[in-house]
Amino acid sequence: MEALVLSPNRWDGVLDVGIFKLARFLRRMGYRVEHANLENPITYMRGREGITRRMIRPLPNRLMVWRWMWEMTFRLQPYAGLRREWDLLLTDASPLLFFANRVRARVKLYRLNDHLAGFGVPKVILEEEERLIRESDAVLVAHRNLMDRVPEGKAVYLPNPIDLSLFPIEGDFPEPEDLKPVPRPRVVYVGAVAGWFDWDTLRYVAERRPRISFVVVGPVRKQPPPLPENVFLLGGKPHRDVHLYLRYSDAALIPFRLSPLIEAMDFPNKVLEYFALGLPTVSVRWESFARNFPQVLFYEDRKGAIDRVDEAVSRGKDAGLRRIVEPYSTERIFSRFKEVVENLTK
Numbered sequence: 589m590e591a592l593v594l595s596p597n598r599w600d601g602v603l604d605v606g607i608f609k610l611a612r613f614l615r616r617m618g619y620r621v622e623h624a625n626l627e628n629p630i631t632y633m634r635g636r637e638g639i640t641r642r643m644i645r646p647l648p649n650r651l652m653v654w655r656w657m658w659e660m661t662f663r664l665q666p667y668a669g670l671r672r673e674w675d676l677l678l679t680d681a682s683p684l685l686f687f688a689n690r691v692r693a694r695v696k697l698y699r700l701n702d703h704l705a706g707f708g709v710p711k712v713i714l715e716e717e718e719r720l721i722r723e724s725d726a727v728l729v730a731h732r733n734l735m736d737r738v739p740e741g742k743a744v745y746l747p748n749p750i751d752l753s754l755f756p757i758e759g760d761f762p763e764p765e766d767l768k769p770v771p772r773p774r775v776v777y778v779g780a781v782a783g784w785f786d787w788d789t790l791r792y793v794a795e796r797r798p799r800i801s802f803v804v805v806g807p808v809r810k811q812p813p814p815l816p817e818n819v820f821l822l823g824g825k826p827h828r829d830v831h832l833y834l835r836y837s838d839a840a841l842i843p844f845r846l847s848p849l850i851e852a853m854d855f856p857n858k859v860l861e862y863f864a865l866g867l868p869t870v871s872v873r874w875e876s877f878a879r880n881f882p883q884v885l886f887y888e889d890r891k892g893a894i895d896r897v898d899e900a901v902s903r904g905k906d907a908g909l910r911r912i913v914e915p916y917s918t919e920r921i922f923s924r925f926k927e928v929v930e931n932l933t934k
Contacts, residue, residue, distance in 0.1 A: 596625055624669060685719075701731075706852070754830070774838050775901065777803070790843045793893050797897060802820070805833045860916055868899075868901075871884050
């Protein structure tokens, strides 16, 4: 059995997004999995060959507003996997939906993981998403807030899993070298840093709490504004090393700017990682997140963020938080995913 996975990120890159976890599930089920992504010319030229079959997009997504531009981009790709039939195709919310609708597969699964319109993609891609929702065999919905997008009987609620083996409680693990010079207490953020990241709130809090170090671990896509000296940008790290930065921190932070994209999430995946290592977590409040994880210390304004950071640092770690994320463990989510795939491929 052979499966094609289409997603915008590189499988062997820094970010371990939800669809890669599902791709590993397919491997466990005996599938030979190929992965392909779509990169802009600069990223493509700077990149390197790896397990991802890299494809190229001539212009930024926001400029590819006409359908013929996507049609030519699809047709001119040298990747032969686009022109054969697969046993299974899996894709998520990205411009690769255009490709997914044109690749032949016996079973098609759409991983509805985000409010796609919130990424500013052109109308043609939103139309392609509606087409795949209609024509796919099942839609694996990561957040209950997105369930109403899918026809009844086709939606499967499947939250992103956490591999708890990557976040061990016990063990003698070294402190990362680039973290050692950072004074404690440390409040950490781990993940991608893009338009949803609230630099203004981070700066406001950091300026008023100069004795607390704020550590950002993740790829920063745009140059941030000037930041105080107690904010440390450490860049992207392999997913297998994330636990080291959490282990040697004292609290965690989720400083997002609220938008339909953010508020469509039941919760951000990083809270699972934070809780797995017992980190008290501070986050901007939105309704579905507060409902699913009331243990988070939520704020609604910048002053509230200062108060919650103070509270998180004073609380210290709580090993009991790990129990809260166990329902999202790899084994539990894999069991449900396996059941769905087997029912579709009988």
